[in-house]
Each structure stands twice: as structure tokens, then as C-alpha cells.
Amino acid sequence: MTRKREFAFLLLIVPALLFYFIFYLYPVISTFAHSFTDWSLLQRSIHFIGLDNYRQLFNDDVVLTGIKNSIVYAVIMTIVQNALAVPLAVALDKNLRSKNVLRMVFFAPAVLSPLVVGFLWSYIMSSLDYGPLNQMLSHLGLGSVNWLGEPKLALYSVILTQVWQWTGWAMVIYLANLQGISKELFEAAHIDGANGWKTFWNITLPLLVPSITINTVLSMIGGLKVFDIIFSMTSGGPGHATESIVTVLLQRAFTDSQLGYASALGVLFSLFVMVVTLLQLRLMKRWEVS
Amino acid sequence: MSMKKAQRPYLLELSLIILAVIVALPIYYLLVTTLKTPEEAAASPLGLPHHWTFGNYAEAWNMMRYPRVFTNNFIITFFSLIGCTLLPCMAAYGFARSRSLIGKLLFVAVIAGLVVPFQIALIPLYKLISTLHLMNTLWAVIIVNISVTIPFNVFLFINFVKSLPLEVEESASIDGSGVIGTFFRIVLPLMQPVVASAAILNSLTFWNDFMGPLLFLQTRDKAVILQEVYRNIGQFSTNWTAFFPMMVLGVAPLLIFYIIMQKYIIKGIAAGSVKG
Amino acid sequence: MKKIVTVFLSLLMLSSLVLSGCGKSDDTGSNKNSEGGSQSEKKVKIRIMGYNKEETRRSYLDYLKEKLPNVDIEFQFVDLKSFENMLRTQLAAGEGPDIFETSGSGAVYANAGYVEDLTDASFTSKYNDTGLMRYQSKVYTIPLQSWFEGIWYNKDIFEKYGLTPPKTWDEWMDIHDKLRQEGIKPQAMGAKSWEPMMKQSMGMLLNEFYSKPENKDFDTAFSDGTKAVSGQWNDAVTKWTETIQKGNITKDMLGVDYDQAQDEFATGKAAMWESGPWAAEALKQKNPNLNMGMFPIPGLTAGTGWLIGGPGSAFAVNKQSKHKDVAMQIMELTATQEAQQALIKDNFGSSFLKGVEVELPSEYADSAAAFKEGHVYAPWITWPFGAIAEDYGKALQEVLTGAKKVDEALQVLDNKAEQQRKSLKGN
Missing domain, CATH: 3.40.190.10 (Periplasmic binding protein-like II)
Structure with a gap:
């Protein structure tokens, strides 16, 4: 009986597994397997070269820049986006007259395609006089800023656009969580004489932990894998100032034709993301318990 | 005392409205530029147009072959959604209830997919699609969409399934219903909330996907909206007045849909994510 | 956690063993004529x-x-x-x-x-x-x-300030200065892309390096790996950076796209812009009154100048x-x-x-002499690994921001070339 049931459970898994194994895992693994070879688009023959690709990775400055940028991007995105979204959600959970319109406005950027967002913001942040952002700054009497052309600033400009795009999304998840919390809890706190700040710190925030976990884990993974917004806004430039791991990976694979080498980068990167995610989950769990 | 309480939200509301205006500015800029001549757009990017010209839209509509690409986009998103909902739902239930080692191993293999930068795997995938004679069919994009989102959706669904009470299923099994029957008749309907919230997120991904169509859909009659926008980007001559309306036409369907469905979206996510 | 990592790793190893064998299979020929039959109708x-x-x-x-x-x-x-x-x-x-x-x-x-x-x-x-x-x-x-590229210039602006297309590099630099004094942006450049700076520096190289007889076969030698750009290109490229020091090319331009720069030129906000004939149509569309011409990039001594192309x-x-x-x-x-x-x-x-005669449209009259001399060339397209010009262009962006020196930029190009040569040989 239980064996029959166990078999049925596995049967339910099979269709998803078929798709996943054939169209996801197989292409990934067959690429990763090539990380020990000199697979190149310039050559028809492939040779086994052991760990050479992996050794080479640590001497590649651009790869190191990409790793640094991806981490900076992911960490800042995760912190800023959630630090803004939580208070926003708490505020919009209150009985405000315009709350529906406000929610809609904050959420709207999330539905735009990254491609369009990239091009739109390239115009907005243009360093020419008619770039709307700089025009606005100069109206306010502030000098113009070289948003995407200054190598020290460009990555943060990109992050700014992404905070703009995704904060509303995180906010909606927090809102959803808040709506599941019984209002009586807040009333009880109010009667006990707790002020707004105390209520937020002692009651709201702990109850938001499940959605904080989901939001931070997903934006961390997504941040480390960032590609399309950088591709459409800066192409990794100026120089290599905004290169992310995935932009470097594609460049090594296709522009330089070094597929084996790029595969090695892909393998290491996947392991890295996995470790980060597991650490993060463990950390959040500890917080949840306490 | 009560006066003080009533005042505070007003101040809060005012500051939120100011913030909302700032957030809305880029979208306003996108919309208002489409109604201007290039000279106007350059002179005062944020001002209102002197004479409203909607001709840009008509031209963009025709240039993009809008009805055609819209239909393609819709078909891809619709079928991808069905697949990426049903398959991971079944799998998540199976994983959640299975006690065997093989079930656990397979689960780890699926979840590992979350961390892989998938762009690296394009060459074998392309070969595969071509071997299966799916090249230049909408099915290629649909199948890839479904497969690529499986780890994420299983990850999302499994927590929800684990939170469902076992009693219902047990009573069903006493009534003689098999596992698969129980899943379709009892568990699947219960999963509706989490399915709704996943569908919202997934439809965004599918509708806005660009790499997949660019790789697998090569002829213009199979193209999606963003590919048509993309034809007009790039090095060789860009025409603002034609390009901005295209971007608007590219994002408009989703924007309108989400504005109308806003209330249900928050409810849907509320029901889905929080139980987890 | 450890368990998951181990499982993932072993899965990876296992499949790499299985799959690496299949990777080499040569599948040409097998599906060549699979669709042969119904060709006449379809x-x-x-x-x-x-x-x-x-x-x-x-x-x-x-x-x-x-x-x-x-x-x-x-x-x-x-x-x-x-x-x-x-x-x-x-x-x-x-x-x-x-x-x-x-x-x-x-x-x-x-x-x-x-x-x-x-x-x-x-x-x-x-x-x-x-x-x-x-x-x-x-x-x-x-x-x-x-294909060729030169410097598009706005004839009306040039005429207004009594300027004529430059015959030498110094004249060209003077034109920039004069226009700047008059409050006009001398040159528009979409330097967000790695291309324009790469091409303008090549302009100097064509005039001052490639036109010398001893460097006639340089690109062949560079392709083979018997010669490197370091030590050869340094003088010309260093001289070219004068245009950066003078402020003709600025860091601002790194935030500008190709089409935004095109727009600046088309609307008369900038007097010059480097591009090719494919832009002519778009420029005229944006500004039907634009009166423009193209001159080649001049060298240090008076001559016809060179166009980038081939x-x-x-x-x-x-x-x-x-x-x-x-x-x-x-x-x-x-x-x-x-x-x-x-x-x-x-x-x-x-x-x-053979036998196709093409009449030069009037926009290109200033480049006629360069065409006649055959002064049109682009080194990187003769290299078997031309894509690495991108790395050189990105390195020049870093020269502009001050993160790299010219010598280092050239070293980047040499390193990339060496790595590609190895790849081409297969070992």
C-alpha cells in the first residue's frame, strides 16, 4: 500500500522532471562538463586540459571585477530594496484614502521589461544637456552628473534604476504578509501603550520574517545573476567598470570564443551562489527562531 | 488626542504622494515623449507637448505589425503559464509527500537549478531544439520557458503544500481515492492561492522575455513584441519619434492588465506567499 | 548543506563523464538532405x-x-x-x-x-x-x-566661423579650440560604445604608422604573432591622446549612446561627428536642412588624411x-x-x-583625394581575431577615465591577441 503510494508520488514528479532534465539540466551539465576542456568556437576538436581553465580564472582581472560588481550589486539591491519596501508596505497598510492609487504607482515599474527600462533610463541619465535627470538637477541649481560615464558611479546608477523598478514588487509581498496579520495584535499593543516605533520593532517586523526571507533570498540570487539591465544600459562599460559575472561569462564564451573557459566560470559561479544562498537561508532561520 | 491621531496620516499621505510622483516620473517621461516632435523632446524633456500628435502610434503600430506580434506574445505567455503551473504543482506535491531517498535526491537536483546562470547553456539547448525540429516554432520558447522556471516554482509551491493539513488527504485515501485522484480533486484546488501569486510573477517573466525569442524565433511572422521594438534599436539610425511609441506599445498590455487587476494581485500574493 | 553540495558535485562529475564522450561526435552530413523531397512545391x-x-x-x-x-x-x-x-x-x-x-x-x-x-x-x-x-x-x-568612416562636419557652422576641413592634425585641433571658444561643442561622440575611440585612434595610426613602408606587413606579422603592438603603436596612440588632453573627448561622452551623439550632430549642437554613410539617411531624416560633408582623419603632416574602412x-x-x-x-x-x-x-x-563605376555624392567631396590614394584601411578587420578590437576600445575608455595608460591599453591588446592565436592553433 505505502509502496504503491510512494510510486504514485514519484509518478507525479515525472512530467516536471522530464522537462527539467531534458531542457535545463542536460544543457547545463553538458556545458559544465566542458569546463575541463579547451572547447572553443574557433576549433572543431576538443581536448581535455584538466583544471587549467579554473587556474586561469584567478588571474583574469575582468573576471575579478565582474565578481566584485555582482556582489556589490546584489548586496546593495537586497538591503536598499527591502529597507525601502518594508516601511512603504507598513504605511500603505494604513487606512489612507489614496492607498489603492499609491500601491498601483509603486508597483507599476515592476511590470516593465528590463530591456525597455534599460533604454528608457539611458535616455533619462544621458549626460547630454537634454538628459531629463540632469536638466532637472540644473533647474534645482545642482550641477550635472555623469551618471553612466563615470566609472566609479555607473554601477550605482544602474542599481538606482533597479531599486526604482523592484521596490514596488517587494512592497506588494510585504503588504500581502501584513494583511494576513490579525489587526487585534496591533490594537492590543496600542492599549499596552506601545508607541508606533516600538510596535513596528516588536510586533510588525518579527511577523514579517517569512516574507523578508523570500524577498532577500530571491533578490540576492537575482542580484548575483544580474545581466539584462547591465547589458542594455552600459554593456559593462565604461571600460569594464560595470561588468557583472554573467556579462563577463557571455563575453568570454562568445566574443572570445572560449567556451571551455566560460564554462569553468559558470561552474564556480553556480557553486558560489549556492553557498551564499544556503548561508543566507540558515541565517534567516536563526532569526526566525529567535 | 483624537485630533492628533487624525492628523498624522495626512502628513504621511502627503509624503507618500510626493514619493509616488517621483516614482511615476520616468513612466510619464516615456509616455509624454511619444507625443512630441524630436525637437520638443530635446528642448524640454518633461514639459507637455504643444500639439498632441498621435500619428506616431499609428506608424509604430503598423511598423511593428502589432496584432501579429501581440498574438504571438499572448500564445507564448498563455501556454507557458499553464505548463509552468501544472507541472511544478504536481511535482511539488510529489516531493512534499514522498518519503523515499530518490525523491529527496531528485528534489535537490531540481532546486540546484536555481543558482545556475542559465545563459551559459545556450549552445546545447539550441542544438537540442534544432534536433527536435522545434526551431522557429512558438513551442520552442514555450517549452524552454516551462523548463527554466521549474526550480523556482517548485521552490515556491513546496512550502505551501507542506503547510496543507494531511487529514483531508487521509480521509480521501480511506474513501478509496488514489494519490493521483486525490491530487487533482482535492490538493490542486487548495493550491489556488499560491498558484495565483506564482502566475503573476511568471507571466511577467514570460511576457518580457527577450533572449528566448531572439534565439529561437527567426522569422518575422513568429516574432514577439520586444523583438519588433529591438529591430529599431541599435547602431544604425534610431528614430526617437518612432522608437518611444514602440516602447510604450511594448509595455502597455501588461501595464494596463496590472492596473485593472491590482486589487486581486495583492490578494493573490497575500494568499500565496505568506502561508509559506 | 555539505550533503547537498556533495550530491550536486557528484551529479556533475557523473554526467560530465557520460556526456563528454558525445560532445565530439561529428554530425555533419546526417541531416543535410532531410527536407529534399517537397522542394518543388514549397x-x-x-x-x-x-x-x-x-x-x-x-x-x-x-x-x-x-x-x-x-x-x-x-x-x-x-x-x-x-x-x-x-x-x-x-x-x-x-x-x-x-x-x-x-x-x-x-x-x-x-x-x-x-x-x-x-x-x-x-x-x-x-x-x-x-x-x-x-x-x-x-x-x-x-x-x-x-565600408568607410570619416568625420561628418556641419558645413554651415564651419562656414559661419570661417573654418575649412583640416589638412593636418594640428589644424584639426585648432578647429576644436575655435569652436569651443565660440560656444559650440566641437565633436559629438557616443563613447558609451567602445567603437568610436578605437576608430579615432586608428585614424592616427593609419596616418603615422601604417602609411610608413616599413610597416606595410605589420598586420600579417601581428596576426602570426611575430610582432606585437606594444613598442610599435605607442608613439602614434600617445600622440592621439592629445585630443583627450585638449578636452575634445571628455568623460561625459562615456555616458552617451551612438544615437544620442547622432542627434547632437543632426540638430547642430555639435559641429563634428565620426560615422559613415549609413548615417546619412538618418541625419537627413532628423534634420532635412542639415548641410554636411565628410573629411578624412588628418595626419601630422599635410596630406590627404585617412578614412577608416575597407x-x-x-x-x-x-x-x-x-x-x-x-x-x-x-x-x-x-x-x-x-x-x-x-x-x-x-x-x-x-x-x-569589376566594372562597377560609382559616382561619389557631393557630401564626400572632401574625401575624394583620400579615396584616390586608396587611403582607406582598418587594421583589425585583417586580423583573424578582429573581435579583440573591442578589448582595445574598452581599454581606451579606461585611458580616458585615467585608469589606464596608453602602454597598458596596448598590452591588453597584445595579451588578448596571444590568447586568441593559441586558441586558433588549438593548443
């Missing part, structure tokens, strides 16, 4: 992939359609930014467009066996030898119209194409007067087909 589909937009090939495509009513020609435009990704993914997967656009000799593709050897094709001999770029003495690509864009035929006969037919048709004129109509350039 229209044959031919896909041409290019990085020049469809508008710039319109007349030519119309001509092909008229001549080949039974062929369904699909032109797929992919922006240069993703062109290599798309094309190489497809070719490596054994698919790919029947015909594709490329620049130079197609060495990369020839080396991997992706493209058809056209050395003995009937149409190849119809082209002037100067237009045919060879790789290991074989022809793999057929040139379309020639055979440029060319077509290659995919070896794995299912309809190679039709693809060859298209190449045959391209080698006709009509096709060449159609190509030139939408995107001006000269033809490499």
Missing part, C-alpha cells in the same frame, strides 16, 4: 543574418526577391551587441543562417569549419582582388559595398546550410551590376565588383 526558405539594418539593404533584398520568386528570403537583423552571441551559438549548434554578414576574411568561422570555401566559386573571380580578403590563401567571404561588410555561406545551392545562387546574383547598385543606393560605398 518555397525554399533562406535566412540571411546581418548587423546592418534591413533598411540599409532594402533595394538589394527587393532585387533578390524579384529575381528569385520561388525563394522566401528572411532577413534577420541582430544588433552588433548580440550578433556574435546569436551567430556563434547557432553555428556551434550546427544550425545557423544560410548566409550571414561578417567583416574581414571570416577567419574565425573558417578555422572552425563553419563556412563554405568560395575560392573557386564562379562569382569570386568577378571581384577585384583588393576586395577579397583571404585566410590561409582561401576566400571565405564575398565583399558587399566598401571591404568591411561581407557575406559568408554556412557550410551546413540545407539549401546551399540556393545560397550560392544568391551570391551569384549579388555579383551583378544591378545588385551592387542596389546595395550602394541604400548605404553608400564603392563596389569591389
